[in-house]
Amino acid sequence: MFLEEDFWSTWIQSIPVLELSRGRRFRPELKEAFFEYLGLSRHAKVLDVGCGPGTFTRYLARYVEPPGLIWGVDKDRVFVDYARRKAEEEGISGYVKYAVADALALPFDEGTFDAVMSYTLIEHVPDPEALVREMIRVCEPGGTVSVMGVLAVEPKFKPPQDSLDRRIEELFRKLQRAIEPLKEKHHVGRGLPIERVPELFDRLGLKEIRISGFYTPFCIDDARYPREERERMLLEEFTKPIEDFVLKLLKAFPDRFREGSPACAEAEELLRLIWVRHKRRLRELRAGVKRWEIQENPSLIVSGRK
Ligand SMILES: C[S@@+](CC[C@H](N)C(=O)[O-])C[C@H]1O[C@@H](n2cnc3c(N)ncnc32)[C@H](O)[C@@H]1O
Structure with a gap:
């Protein structure tokens, strides 16, 4: 239960929680935006770092096809095993692959991918600079490195609680x-806020840095x-x-x-x-009673060219 390899899925977010929430955020109509902002193409070689149960990799697999290739890596073995199983079930395992790996020491050669991205990861790693350096290393020259995360915005209206x-x-x-001690040990929420990523990209020499985003509010x-x-x-x-x-x-x-x-x-x-x-x-x-409570999770995408 205290194993390193199932920490996130055990204590922070389970497979269904991530699948449901991310499934709603990565909407089909955002495909063009993701392609544009993340530097994707139909035959791109793509890496999703900290892929969790693989929701985003499977989303991308609808639009990227062989000889394109999608890899997802995560430290949590429960997520990786699940993502592999889902890829098998969906018949996409020939070009959608997963590995258990530390984002700060990626098991890929220099320049392996055309596009390297992460979603809600940089906020949780002990060394955000090492993460971005690794993402740049495995990206080919001219390829796109993107870090995505949720912006911290206070809603103007909070639904009343009883x-x-x-x-x-x-x-x-x-x-x-x-x-709390476990969360501290695993750096949950102790990495870099997404708002500070552009400065880091600039310092690490990424070019054509662009700030984009997507907004997918949720209301039950x-x-x-x-x-x-x-x-x-x-x-x-x-x-x-x-x-x-x-x-x-x-x-x-x-x-x-x-x-x-x-x-x-x-x-x-x-x-x-x-x-x-x-x-x-x-x-x-x-009974059809509506509350119209809206959850907002505006996501920022910071991308740069290697
Ligand atoms: C908030 S979840 C996001 C998962 C996925 N990107 C998504 O949005 O569904 C953060 C993920 O980062 C993973 N993670 C945290 N630190 C990591 C590290 N150093 N290397 C690889 N994965 C890591 C966790 O296991 C978890 O799956």
């Missing part, structure tokens, strides 16, 4: 403290999603991840969450409350 939401948030935050009441999809998102993204997290905590820290201890009581309270909220939201969804 006492149930507030209590769930309070308990969840408290329990999260138990894994959006007419894009059929009812079953909404129910699945509610369960897999909003309720199950909290339940899984609490159950893993109880198992991983038996002394801290001893039966009868205040910490254990709080964990049990949270487990109960998330299902109270889940049932309430499910009833609302089924």
Whole structure:
């Protein structure tokens, strides 16, 4: 459970959480923008660094084809095994490949790829400069290196929370403290904010640096999603991840969450409350009640030519 190789998928974001959220962000209508900004072409050799469960690599595989080649690398073996399995299932494994690798020591020769990119990785690596140097190294001269990430913007309007939401948030935050040392050890959120990437690209000698982006707000009441999809998102993204997290905590820290201890009581309270909220939201969804809560994740793309 404390293995290096499944840290992210165990403690930070599970496969369904990344697949669902990224699946919504990489919309088909953005294809042209990605091609333009990331320097892609139909037969490009592409590398996605820190690819997670491979959502973006499979998105690209719809538009890049052999002799083009797509590689995804990630430190988390659970993600890489899943991504490989999905590529097999989708019949694209001949040109979509994965490897377990550290982004700071990429297992590729100099100049292997036409386009090298990452999405929400630089924010989490201990040495962002080493990451970009590695991305530049494996990119061919004239190729494009791009770093993408989510901009930190404060929404002007926050949907009102009731006492149930507030209590769930309070308990969840408290329990999260138990894994703070682990997050620190793995540099979660301790790398470089995306806003500072252009300066780094400039310093490392990338040319024609361009700042672009994509914006794919999410609202569960959006007419894009059929009812079953909404129910699945509610369960897999909003309720199950909290339940899984609490159950893993109880198992991983038996002394801290001893039966009868205040910490254990709080964990049990949270487990109960998330299902109270889940049932309430499910009833609302089924009755057609809309909340129109919008989650915003504007993404910045910084790209440069080697
Ligand atoms: C926020 S997730 C993003 C995953 C994927 N890019 C996506 O958007 O779905 C960050 C990913 O970076 C990976 N990661 C963190 N540090 C890494 C490193 N040094 N080398 C390779 N992967 C790393 C994690 O395992 C995780 O999959």
